[in-house]
Amino acid sequence: AQKITQTQPGMFVQEKEAVTLDCTYDTSDQSYGLFWYKQPSSGEMIFLIYQGSYDEQNATEGRYSLNFQKARKSANLVISASQLGDSAMYFCAMREGRRGGGNKLTFGTGTQLKVEL
C-alpha cells in the first residue's frame, strides 16, 4: 500500500482563489510528521509547512495551512489567495517514528498546480 497518496496529478486555480491539494497517508506509528514541499520549474525543493501527529491545532504558515484530519489520515494543503508564483509541483511527505523507519522521508507522487489569470 502507498504510504503517501496524492490523487490529483494536476490542478488549476484562478488567481486570488483558494485551492486545496489532497494528501492521505498510511502509518501504524503514533508519532509521525507530515511535510509539504513546493518544487517550482527551476527544480529546487522548498519546505512549506509541517504538522506533527500530536499537534492539536492545524499548522499555518502565511498563506499556507494544513487541514489535518487524523482519524481520516489526511493532511491536505490549503493555499489561500493563489498567486501566479504558486504554480509548481507540490509534494506531501511523511516521516514516521523510529519503529517505522525514522530516517526516511516518504514522498507522494506530487500534484502539479497551475494558477491562471
Next chain:
Amino acid sequence: NAGVTQTPKFQVLKTGQSMTLQCAQDMNHEYMSWYRQDPGMGLRLIHYSVGAGITDQGEVPNGYNVSRSTTEDFPLRLLSAAPSQTSVYFCASRLGQGINYGYTFGSGTRLTVV
C-alpha cells in the same frame, strides 16, 4: 549562504562510467541523505547518514555508494553508470532526530546516462 550545496548541477555520463556527486552542508546538521526523483514516482531514498562515520541504505541503494568522513560532506558515488540511473538527485540534511525537524534540500543534480 548557508544551506546544502550540490555539485555538479548537470552531468552526462556514458554507460559504465563512474562519478561522484558532491554534497556539502554548513549548518552542522547530523543527518544527511540522498534521494532520486523520477517522473511519476516522487522522491526515493537512496542512502542516508546519521553522523560522521555512519551510513545506511535507503529504499533504492543498488548501484550507489556513500561515505561520511566529515559532518559537512556526504558524496554519492555511482560505481558503473547505467541508463536506469538517469534521474535528478537531491541531497538533504536535517539538524537532529526529532520528528519535527525539517529537511533542507540542495538544488539537485540532473544526471543523464547514455
